[in-house]
Amino acid sequence: MIRDYIATTLGGLESVTAQELETLGATDIEAGARMVRFRGEVSLLYKVCFTARTILRVLEPLASFQIQNERDLYWKTMDLPWRKVLGPDQTFAITGVINSRLFPHTNYPSLVVKDALCDRIRKDIGRRPDVDRDEPDVRINLHIFEDQVDILLDAVGSSMHMRGYRRYQGLAPLNEVLAAGLVKLTGWTPEIPLWDPMCGSGTILTEAAEWAIGRPSQIRRGRFSFQGWPDYEPGIWRQIKLTEKETTVPEGLEIFGSDENEEVIDGARKNIRGVGLGEIIMTEVCDFFSLTPPGKPVMLIMNPPYDEKIPLESAEEFYKKIGDKLKQDFVGSTAWILSANKQAMRQIGLQSAQRFPVFNGPLPAEFCQYDLF
Template sequence: MVAKTMAELEDVLAEELIALGANDVEIGTRMVSFSGDKALMYKANVHCRTALRILKPIYNFKANSADEVYQAVKELNWEEHLTLDTTFSIDAVVFSHIFSHSKFVAYKVKDAIADWFYERYDKRPSVSVSNPDVVLNIHVAHNKCTLSLDSSGESLHKRGYRIAQTEAPLNEVLAAGMILKSGWRGESPFVDPMCGSGTLLIEAAMIALGIPPGIHRQHFGFEKWSDFDQELFSTIYNDESGAKEFLHPIIGSDVSSKAIAIADKNIKNAGLKKYIEISVKPFQQYEVAPAAGGVLMTNPPYGERMKVEELEGLYSMIGERLKHVFTGYRAYVLSYRKESFDAIGLRHSRRFFLYNGALECEMREYEIFAGKRDDRPKRDKIRERRTDEDHYQRNSREGYRRSQRADQGEERPRGESRDADRHPPKRPFEPRERGDSKWEKKSGGRPFRP
């Protein structure tokens, strides 16, 4: 099987899959391949916080033309996957000099399936773009084609709790990935002083409580498959063995009363009102930290929505508040402009390279402590150096290259493609060492799925 994800989150997703019992885990570009049974496929859809889709490959072939794609797809016995009454859609992802348009590839796959049925029954199954019974994915890399069943249906970032949103909401998968990369699992307070519609707060609460991210979804793609096992899925969906007790506050605020009203709706819909505190409060009005020590994580506005001088002032204020108010915290700030990070005026301890949509971003970690950086005990500096080395070893190739270019002040050579090395060979995944994996059982239940 293949789990799709966002660029730079592959290592986190691999760890999630291993924790669920996946075998043969290998990291690719924006994907992780693995092996497992039907139960694991159901679990991956319900439990993986950083997966966008879980694909089940059904056919691999090579094609050097559109006609060869058509003929290869037509060779399958489509009655094993569809009926005349089944609606379907095709999602095509193409990285090839042979095929320049993904929609054309999808069109040829659709034609092959429709013609297969027509030649046998004089009827064709219907295509539905909005709500298909079965979603098929065709992935083309040069001339290598993989046809898969999409077991997720809608993208897994659509958790089901968001009923309203602000102008530029953070993708749920990216938010969960940010939290998991930071190492926070609920062992301390969590603060987002620019929370917008509340995505980071909600994802943090679900991580801390051990609530599966797919628990609020109305359906998954595999529920319409002919081999769907209702009893098995109900057992997995209603399993609360991963629930945990969470004893720390999660606190959010925003300068916008409209954003806080939206966040409040989403938090209530997620059933997390008792765990998350929110209020209308500008970041600059924080005079005292809302909790003693913890993690602060935030996604400030980017340059497209603000003037340059406003942006510099905003990030300068963020750095000043972090330094003077949030002593004892680990702070994480997501942005994409080097000038914005420079305006913060604090030295970062780690950098995480991420993508927010099409934007190449960074999340920088700041350890906020009293006094000068070199006043810390020697052992802390040694630990930090080891942590940094481990961090850069584990970050993806593209992230490392971007880090090196930034450190050396290099620009990308003119004409160098951003797609260079986007498809490195798969590599076996080696999980980092973990502590005790036993979860405490949380009191109370979650919605029952019959």
């Protein structure tokens, strides 16, 4: 049966998330703000949850209605077919995103929904399910914007950016979903040598390598929320896990990372070797400004300090030096730079070929492409 789903993502990545969903076989794809709607069979849902790199969560809409007051929320929620969603022996948790004048206390609507669903199941079966905030069988998302209520089921569990490979965090690590999204925005393909000369904990390198070898993003996740749903199909899930397997390493794959900080590179190496990528990603301790030129065109993807978490003596001077180094030693290459320091970015002194606005956590940032002729 074909169903509707919503993939949530980070601001600025909606287009690559839509592309990723299309590649995975989704239909009726429609991008919105930080989310993409799509449709597909349950096998597609499992595939998306297991493999997608640019998605934070996958949600299945359960109900959408309008309310006038709290009693309305209770009765309309009570009317929903909760027995199809969870049984009395299962646990659940509700996460609320509330932005409504009807509810000055933002925790309150989740309690109303909890009472309504427990009362419904108790009325139908004689027993009610329990709440488990940490490891619930079923995760319910409640969104209320003014009088509009949306109730959705979370198919994944904890956010998909938690890949389980980054035991060492570095100085200012990128969100893994953002790193994957940046790689996709560049249009990089595995036959192009990829360099991150300020690689920190190695997030960009690891996302690119795992993508190139076809490794599912959630390979290290123990359990998905959809496995607690009453309509869970273990046979289809087993099949997805069997077919969505790593392929061989593409010929000529070259992924290289460096950082001036020895401790940081030590940590990046631990992360990389910890997931069996030590033979694929080469790393080196090196100041970017002393890096030996590659002698061939490469794609640089870098995330220099912004003078926020990592202070710089002079951000303008630092970015000017980055521009000079690129012009001098990387002729024929393409450089992509992510930064939230717009003032400093102007000092690079190169004309950008493309600019993508993205959010790095709360910081509005720009991801710019420079073709180094």
